[in-house]
Amino acid sequence: MAANASAVFDLPPLPTYTLSAREPLLPPIPDNVLALILPIIAYWGLSMVYHFIDVNGYFEQYRLHTPAEVLKRNKVTRWEVVRDVVLQQIIQTIAGYAMSYFDAVEVVGREDYDVAVWATRLRLLQTVIPSTLGFVGVDALGLSESLYHSGHSVLAGVLAGGSYRNLVQSMVLDNGVEVVAPAFASWELSVASIIYWYLIPGLQFALAVSILDTWQYFLHRAMHLNRWLYVTFHSRHHRLYVPYAFGALYNHPVEGFLLDTLGTGVGYLVSGMTSRQSMVFFTFSTIKTVDDHCGYAFPWDPLQHVTSNNAAYHDIHHQSWGIKTNFSQPFFTFWDRLLNTQWKGETKLRYERARENAQKQLEADIVQAQKETSISAPSLERERDRVVVSLDGPATRTRFRRKTVDSLKGPSHAVPGSVLHK
Structure with missing residues (x-):
């Protein structure tokens, strides 16, 4: 990919690239399949840790409910819970695989190009600095000249609107002509790399989480406010008055598909995540859901302190007196607080x-x-x-x-x- 002559002299040229298919993270398993497997492994792995703690009576001081409550208040056996969770995970896997079948093949090779694109945007952003400072009475160009002669060439280039005198590179055009073109400053490439590799994925993750929380809040709330939806679908989940870890996905299959499978799927698609990003999103969402149903309020568990939506918060929703409150899940309590559905009474x-x-x-x-x-x-x-x-x-x-x-x-x-x- 060659840059045209005018672009060479105005801005640093963008690097060429060659695309190739991304190699699987764990060959021979395709990344889209691994993204479906990891949440299941995380679900049962973490659940069995909590189950081990439960059956051996460890950390009794942090239990939200006593063993007698587990025995007498729950209206479903553990084997029935396992059966329905496995069924939901089978449906979830089939739906996820069907969705990934239509995804384009992921490619690599243009990462340096994309970083350079962000560096170019930073360079263009600097062009407004002289006029902006001039609006408040500062002579940016004169200050830049002074800084350049005193040895602060980088800062001088920023104040001059992205004009770096000593940052040049030679390149050969497609017609064989060698020219001198501007080059990026190291700070521009560093900031561009942070934006591309960390900030953008972080914003995508935040968007996916926001979509999932919003999706689940309003659908979950509808399941409670509409009697037919509650009796037909959601009441099954509330047979667990005393939640435990591997009961997190104990739902009616239809509800499980609508609430969990579609919720995470929409968050993944809208945010534009890659398959590897979806591994983190799907797996972390699963871990958070299991932790919210674990039945323990551990003071050292980071997942229970990053946000106020945790096991103790969600457990209130499973009680008969709190069932019309605390609909938010699995991450934040924003919608509960905004729409006044957060439990505020004595517990x-x-x-x-x-x-x-x-x-x-x-x-x-x-x-x-x-x-x-x-x-x-x-x-x-x-x-x-x-x-x-x-x-x-x-x-x-x-x-x-x-x-x-x-x-x-x-x-x-x-x-x-x-x-x-x-």
Whole structure:
């Protein structure tokens, strides 16, 4: 790519480039496929860390709910949660792969060119400095001349409107003519590199996060304000009155697709991210969602302190008394604060009452189970002593089926034995 002659003398020429397909980050897995795999790995990896903490009873002082609450208040088993989360992730992967199928092949090779484009914009921006300073009575050109003779050539060039006397380069045009052209200052290339490699991706990430938060807030709020939407779809997620990490994506499949899959997909597309940027966006969004449902308020967890939207904040939304508030997720609480849907009432006593009620229910179930066991014990002995005499053969004992306590069936939900056998 050659620059024309007029551009050579006015501005530093832009470098030529050759495009080539981007190599996968982890060959042979394509980047668009890896962007779909990493969030799933992050989801279950982080969830199992929290699950390990949960079942082993570590950091009890930071739990938002007691084991008795997990057992008595949730209306769905953990295996049902796992089943529905896996289903959502399958749908999410299929939809993501279908979307990436239409993406153009990503190429590399023009990075230096793009950095030079931003350096050119900085050079053009400097051209307004003399007139701007002249508007307030400063002789920019005279000051530039003085600075140049005192050894401050870079600052002199800035005040002169981007005219750097000593920054030149020789180049050969397509017709074989060698010419002298302006060159970029090192600070221009450095700032342009920061803009291209860090500022632009940072702004893209911020835009994607803002789109995701906005998408999820209004759709999530609609799921609560519209009775049909709530009963048909969103009520499933609220079977978890006591959230835990791997229940973060426990949703109706339709809701999961609309809320999570489409929300992140729209954020990715509108922000213009690359596949590698989407890896960070998708994976970090997943980690934040898991952390918001972890059930622990850790003082050292950075994800719970960067923004006010954290596990404690979202847990209020899962309680019957806070279900019409705290709709924001997964990053910021901007929309809750703006639209006055943030919980502002007292929480301590409400949590204490929930803990006490759950503990009483658990203890009542244990007492009932003990009574039924003590009643059935004499009957068991009598049944063992009974025989049936058959004319066709020897005496055979009748079968006895032990009665189980329905309230204690299923997984223990990480309730320590000391609690179950109080």
